[in-house]
Amino acid sequence: AQKITQTQPGMFVQEKEAVTLDCTYDTSDPSYGLFWYKQPSSGEMIFLIYQGSYDQQNATEGRYSLNFQKARKSANLVISASQLGDSAMYFCAMRDQRNQAGTALIFGKGTTLSVSS
Amino acid sequence: DGGITQSPKYLFRKEGQNVTLSCEQNLNHDAMYWYRQDPGQGLRLIYYSQIVNDFQKGDIAEGYSVSREKKESFPLTVTSAQKNPTAFYLCASSRGPYEKLFFGSGTQLSVL
Numbered sequence: 112a113q114k115i116t117q118t119q120p121g122m123f124v125q126e127k128e129a130v131t132l133d134c135t136y137d138t139s140d141p142s143y144g145l146f147w148y149k150q151p152s153s154g155e156m157i158f159l160i161y162q163g164s165y166d167q168q169n170a171t172e173g174r175y176s177l178n179f180q181k182a183r184k185s186a187n188l189v190i191s192a193s194q195l196g197d198s199a200m201y202f203c204a205m206r207d208q209r210n211q212a213g214t215a216l217i218f219g220k221g222t223t224l225s226v227s228s
Numbered sequence: 229d230g231g232i233t234q235s236p237k238y239l240f241r242k243e244g245q246n247v248t249l250s251c252e253q254n255l256n257h258d259a260m261y262w263y264r265q266d267p268g269q270g271l272r273l274i275y276y277s278q279i280v281n282d283f284q285k286g287d288i289a290e291g292y293s294v295s296r297e298k299k300e301s302f303p304l305t306v307t308s309a310q311k312n313p314t315a316f317y318l319c320a321s322s323r324g325p326y327e328k329l330f331f332g333s334g335t336q337l338s339v340l
Contacts, residue, residue: 115270146328154316156271156331202270206326214259214278214325215286218270 113138115203115219123225124193131178132188132222134203144206145186146216147177151199159201162186193226200224230255234319234332240340241306241313249304249335251319258324260302264288265316265334274317277302306337314339 114137124130136145147159162170162177170177178187190197200223204216232253241247253260259278263271273286277296291310296302302321306313316336320329 120268144326148331154318154334154336156318156320156329158328158330161328204271207273214322214327215261215273215276216271216329217273218263220268220270 113140113205113208113217115205115217117203117219117222119222120220121223121225123227126195126226126228127192129189129191130193130224132190132201132203132224134186134188134219136184136186136203136205138184138205138208140208143208145177145179146204147175147186147188148202148204148218149197149199150202150221156202160188190224193224195226195228198224198226232319232321232330232332234317234335236335237333239335239337241337242340244308246305246307247313247337249306249317249319249337251302251304251332252300253302253319253321253330253332254300255321255323255330256299257321257330258299259322259327260296261320261322261329262286262292262294262302262304263318263320265318271318274304313337 116135143164145162149157160172174191176189200221202221204218207215235250261276262274275294277283293305319332
């Protein structure tokens with residue numbers, strides 16, 4: 112069965128430092144997609160970055176990059192130069208392969224990131 | 229601006245009562261979803277719909293019902309059969325398969 116594991120309940124970092132949020136996944140499907148979302152205290156889920164299993168390069172979006180290690184089944188999110196506004200919960204997710212259209216996502220339990228000045 | 233609107237932001241349910249959470253999108257997306265989030269937990273899929281007049285159960289559909297009569301709307305009813313309804317409910321939509329999900333701002337449901 113597919114599974115997303117985020118082992119860090121909470122992470123603490125100082126402003127301007129880089130931080131890595133861990134995500135490991137389990138799937139038997141050779142074709143899959145991995146997503147990272149940010150959830151601030153307001154509750155809305157904000158899409159950050161996507162990595163396809165066949166993508167040759169690690170995904171990057173501004174200060175966000177994905178350290179994708181396919182053999183280890185890990186897709187860690189790296190946030191460079193942390194800002195106070197980065198304080199939020201972060202979720203790793205992957206497409207649910209149980210339905211043929213593969214539209215829904217399954218989520219990990221999340222990591223709470225706290226950025227201090 | 230296009231987006232997903234969930235209402236109300238806070239909702240209270242009495243014992244034995246059915247309540248309906250609204251979700252409207254103007255993104256012209258075909259697929260819509262309902263997720264439940266409990267404290268310290270990830271999101272769990274309740275129901276999803278890939279097209280109008282069709283919807284499928286997710287992992288925790290018991291005690292919930294949905295309808296998809298219009299492309300823009302995907303309301304979720306929390307029935308009295310749902311014994312532990314207190315949670316944060318998120319509605320989402322996507323353009324289609326393999327696309328990212330866009331989320332609404334959520335509804336916090338509590339039991340009186």
